[in-house]
Amino acid sequence: MKYRKYYTSIKKVWGPLMIVEGVEDVPYGVFTSIVLPDGTERKGQVLAVNGTEAVVQIFEGTGDIDTDHSGIHFSTEPFKVGVTESMKGRILDAYGKPRDGLKPIVAKTTRDINGRPINPYHRTYPHDFIQTGISVIDGLVTLIRGQKLPIFSGAGLPHYDLALEIAKNARLKDDNEKMIVIFVAMGIKHDDAIKFYRSFEADSKLDKVILFFNLADDPPMERLIIPRTALTTAEYFAFEKDYQVLVIMSDITNYCEALREISSAREEVPSRKGYPGYLYSDLASLYERAGRMRGRKGSISQIPILTMPNDDITHPIPDLTGYITEGQIVISRELNHRGIFPPVDILPSLSRLMKDGIGKEYTRADHPHLAAQIYAAYSYSQDVKMISTVIGEEELSPTDRKYLEFSRIFEEKFLNQKRGAYHSMEKTLEIAWEALKVLPRRELSKFTKEELDKYYD
Amino acid sequence: MKILSINGPIIKADNDGSIRMREMVKVGDFGLIGEVIELQQEHAVIQVYEDTTGVKVNEKVEALKYPLSVTLGPGLLGGIFDGIGRPLKKFSENGFIERGLYPFPLDGDKQYDFISEMKKGDEVSEGMHLGHIIEMSLKHYIMVPPGVTGIIGDIFPGKRKVEDIFCTIELDHDDPLEIRGFHKWPVRKKRPVNERLSMNEPFFTGQRVLDFLFPIPRGGVAAVPGGFGAGKTVLQHSIAKWSNADIIIYVGCGERGNEIAQILEEFPTLKDPRSGRSLMERTIIIANTSNMPVTARESSIYTGITMAEYYRDMGYNVTILADSTSRWAEALRELSSRLEEIPAEEGYPAYLASRLAEYYERAGSFKTLSGKTGSITAIGAVSPQGADFSEPVTQHTKRFVRSFWALDKSLASAKHFPAVSWKISYSEYGEEVVDWWKLNANVDWNSMRTTLTEILQDADKLENIIKIVGFESLPDREKLTVLSSNLIKKGFLQQNSYDPVDSFCLPEKQVKIAQALIYFHSRSAEMMNDGDSFNKINKSEAIDKIQRLKFIPFPSAEFDSTLDEINTELEGKQ
């Protein structure tokens, strides 16, 4: 970074913020470096400039900063990260610096971590699906290249296991294509984060992954920049080096809490639950960096992971996320209790892009109707289940009893899958039909007659 | 003027007295576009329509002497613009949005053939059509600007480019006015009309649940509230594709980039079922996605509706779809909070309601200045936090729209699409459309609609009883109600947007299916009166056939013969 000005006129320090007075020519949004009396440095960013006063946000904590002996350098540009293919296999921090004790990253190219919005006219609509080998995902919430598909989970649920299965199994249609997983830890436990590293290491696949770590005991404000550093790296790999990039970011809830802290320190008017009114736009500035672009071979897909506070899907974080992403995979505590893995509750789950990535040209002609039918049948079977707890299974109509059986087979055979087992698309569709065949033909209203003739009988 | 402070998209500059409220400015060394939104003796508050990173205090601010305006003229159709009307197609090839670029929004090189409809010496007044060119395959009128009266000095039929002079008008007390192929209009100011007309023609969306149960006339306004994933965007896309509008303005306001990409990929390949032309030819996209500047999101709906008014002035029926008005309201909130205004509910500014009203009031059916009839139908998506309809944006919107198409998340997760709730949706436009059905389809639409709604409501009541005693314990008559209601849901209300046949449905076909459903219900009741059991009726072949009617192309021999089979089946059971 190039620094130009140095000031010692620190007027006020509070929360993660400080005010520097008497500044001149400080551009809005640029990177700063604060020098403490003992010579250590803290990085920051200009949040506002008012006449000769600059409001600076400090990423690495304000502890020990004083007004008399500390100083601050202002650079002339926003924070930039060096990007290079040699980042593969490395564990890096929020600034793209090594955390694995290995040699520094030497990069010729640097990029502003805030990026620029993709011109919607230059996007290409995603079509190609990424096969994960997990039946419930491939069959019912298909992941498409260029999609952002978050996992909505809760504390203590196996979302990392699921994310890891997806990350390691993900296959593209064409084996010659290059693929890379970028894992971004935001305030998560060391054990959870390192599991990703170990697992790729064990399979000697470290060249297929880059890890960015901000762990639970790292400075919370760095959570605001680490996803941007990672996504900037992703853009480099996808749009300049033709990689199919899968970015897994966890935990979005920690990111949002850091944002809330800044906002309340600035005394901004909050919207719901103390989160700032711009939480939606801010999250969108991360999620919308997924996609494909005209004339470029690569893509960025995202799997953000968030733990819903109190398992509440209407909490602002999952709610606003759902409004931006292209669907969601919802983990169910109840299914998890019953030992089903992956414990995906399909009813609130959805992949919005799957319709254009499945079917005749991509998977199999009956796939769209099959998925719709499973959803409808499973939804109805849940109603039946409720009624049967009240009136007893014997009082149910014969058809309704069939629905209960369907739901049993579906959960035990289709949802439930041995870890590491890779199901082909054929197999996935086959198990789905097996479950549906329990139902009377007339119930299968989503299919055409031809499809029923072919697969039902 | 010089910059005093920068806080995200809001900057302050010193006021040298020359600047006006709502004036456009160029900000700083990057030359970013901004608008004055507050004026005080010492300073002006400016909202900047582009990212302000790198802007410094003391850089200069240049007043542009006009309000935020959009360029209107041939070449808008088929185009894609950002929230302040910049042409996204003309941005640089690297694919990302750059700052400080303002290309001319129209195609300046394209030659049009101007057919004049007036001649030298004619007296003209505002809104009159001087002549037209053909844009796509639509007559695009060159009009006398609002406020102008005079005599045609010269008129130049023949090959013209938009920036050429098409005509000059001699004015009483001024130099002659040169009329070019385009002009600018301030987006926040509604274009004048002759008068507002009453509405009497249905706007057909092609969606049965809307057209039949919750209709809207041309010039009407509707809101589509629903939680995430409830189907707002798919519904709006369907309307953009299949409705009987002449022109569609789609405002992607704070939503996803991929949804815009989808329109751009899909629309050119689809044909307008009525005119047979590519859908893109009647569509204008305003795209200000969630990651683009919020300030331009705030202006995007005005940019859209101004374009709508422009084509309305030519006598067209325009439909404007805004997805999502909640994101627009949030942009208001964000800007208001940066201005440190005192918030009303949930941080939204107190003027939220009046801004919503202003927007929706620009819709309607009108007699234009030239005496033609034109309309703007406005349909806005609302994205309530936590799908809770009691929040401010939904509540205020409800005050200004007369059709409320509420999407129900539980229907959506059961894959009942469009997830329009028959319980809480409503339309106050029954009066406006009833005559059309009588005159054109020769049916008593109102009573058919009531019959369908009653069956649905009766079944809803039974649902609670079923939860306690089970379906099997119901008396036969009530079992039939549940069966008929399920048939109405599956065979009529549900419409899969991706089905090649059923993605849209003509009004005539809607009537036929509704008639079959109603006949099934009344005929079965009759048969049960005559002693038939529910189980016997439940086995009727007619059920499956009614359910599949929607998938059969219409009009067709197959459709007619299936209807015949259904009728024979039902009658034969005597």
Ligand SMILES: Nc1ncnc2c1ncn2[C@@H]1O[C@H](COP(=O)(O)OP(=O)(O)OP(=O)(O)O)[C@@H](O)[C@H]1O
């Ligand atoms: N009419 C329909 N036919 C078939 N599927 C539909 C229909 N409407 C919605 N869907 C399904 O629901 C998904 C979500 O719909 P949509 O994107 O319109 O939701 P939304 O209400 O706009 O959500 P958000 O507020 O997050 O933008 C679609 O991707 C599609 O799978």
Ligand SMILES: [Mg+2]
């Ligand atoms: Mg939407």
